[in-house]
Every structure is written in C-alpha cells, then in structure tokens.
Amino acid sequence: MKNTYTHEEIKQLVDGKLPRQDVHRMLSNFKDTDRFDKYLKVLQEKVSWKEKILLPLALHLFIVQQGAGERTVKCRCGHDFGDYRKNWKLKANINVRNTVESLREIYPHMMHCDPDWMEIREFFCPGCLTLLETEAVPPGYPVVFDFLPDLETFYTKWLGRKI
DSSP, rough: OOOOOHHHHHHHHHHTSSSHHHHHHHHSOOOOHHHHHHOOOHHHHTTTSSSSSEEEETEEEEEEEEEETTTEEEETTEEEEETTTHHHHGSEEEEOOOOHHHHHSSSSOOOOOOHHHHHHHOOOOOOOOOOOEEEEOOTOOOOOOOOOOOOOIIIIIIISSSO
C-alpha cells in the first residue's frame, strides 16, 4: 500500500483531478509525515501573495503570517479580514435571506425554511465577491464563530516544530 504521495499528487487532489480510487486510498491509509507541508506548498503556489499560509480555514480562506507575530485571515484573492482570533465573518459582505421571495431564489416552492423560524446568511469576500460560507440560523442569532485554532499547540505538539 502506498503511504507517500508526491507534490503533483497532492496538487491533483486539491484541484479535484485525482482519480476517485486514488483519493479513497489516500484518505484511507496512514498519512505520510510531510503531507501537511506538501499541502501547504500546493496552496501557497495557488495564491498571488507572499505571506506564509499557516493553516487553511476553508476552500478560499487561510490563516497567514503577516510580519512578526501577526496572524490574519486572508482570502485567496488577497483580501485581509484581520486578526485570526476575531470572527472574519464580521468583516465580510453579508446577504441575509429572510423572506419567502429571497429563499425561493435558491429553493423550490415549499422546500425552503419558514423565514419566521430561520434565515440563511451568506458571507462574501469584499475583495472578490466569492461566497465563503453560509449559515442557517434562527432570526437574530449571533454570527457564528466557527473555528479558533490553537496554532501554537498544533505546530509544537502535532507537527513538532515552531510556527
């Protein structure tokens, strides 16, 4: 069984071009020790900016190193959302679907939620207008802060090195 993958194979995985059976094998087997580094290298090659990617947050979002000790959330297009410890969604463009008419734009008749009970929030990058995330929440519910990673622990305890 193959447990080590090349830079090109990781790139094909990220691009969605790796054959399905190879994806299954890659996900099912033990991981090679440098897989995360290969993954970060592939991601870094796909962006035009130079800040070092520390951790991907979503398909188009990354935590990056901005100078000495400053870490921010950055979109693939380069838009910077600020400190990674603060909810990036509060600096995004937000579209709220809270009427039958707005919900019918994305759901068939009678297949959408009741807008009195739930709203759909769509978060877009102000720089490139890419849809970054959606939330389905009760009206008035606070914006969800999905993930606050402990970067120091991840790098020192899991990867065995400093950031």
